[in-house]
Structure formats: structure tokens, C-alpha cells
Amino acid sequence: MFLDGVFFTEIDRAMAQISAVEDHYFRGERCETEVEVAAVAEAGVNNTLIGTGWRAHRLGDVVLTTLLNYRETAVHLTVAVPNAKGLLAVWDPAQRLVFRLPTGRRMWTAEEMRKGIP
Numbered sequence: 001m002f003l004d005g006v007f008f009t010e011i012d013r014a015m016a017q018i019s020a021v022e023d024h025y026f027r028g029e030r031c032e033t034e035v036e037v038a039a040v041a042e043a044g045v046n047n048t049l050i051g052t053g054w055r056a057h058r059l060g061d062v063v064l065t066t067l068l069n070y071r072e073t074a075v076h077l078t079v080a081v082p083n084a085k086g087l088l089a090v091w092d093p094a095q096r097l098v099f100r101l102p103t104g105r106r107m108w109t110a111e112e113m114r115k116g117i118p
Contacts, residue, residue: 017094080116
């Protein structure tokens, strides 16, 4: 059996993404009860959580939600924090991206987090 070079590139990319958040996995506590993940209903699309997975880990006041898609196609999910309080930032530590609201605002209100991030 041989491994194609693209395979190694993807392993390297995955390792870089995991290293950005590994403290949450090793030192944080699982906290799936603090987060809700749901498939977004779309017209004409059979969108379910089948073929996906997710976990949540808390380290201090930061909750890391890891979303996994094992399907060959994209899946649209909503991530909500039902008991959110105050203002919250939502970011992708692996890509170093901050999720902004359509208005360009960087901080999400507790009400917006309770509704969920599409």
C-alpha cells in the first residue's frame, strides 16, 4: 500500500488545526450540555446530522465546539448556546477567523447566541 502526497498534506493541515486548540481537549472539560447543534432545514435538501459529529470542551471561560463532517457533501448546521450571558465572540481558532454578524459587528449578544449561529 502506498500513500499519495496529498494524503500527507491533509494530515499536516489537520494536525495544525488540532494543535491550535489541543489545550481544550487535554485540559478542558466536556460540556455538550452547554451547546446545541442542529441541522438547518433547507428547501429540497435532506439535511440531517447523520454523518456528522460534534463535541464541546470548556477551558476557563472559553467553550470550544468542534464540528465534524464525514459526508462527501457540505452540511449546514446551527450552533446555539441556550444559557449564554453577556457579549460573546465567535471565532475559528484553526483558521484564525472571527465570525461577524451581517452588520459587521464582531460581538454577539446572549440573545443572538441563544438563537444560534447559522
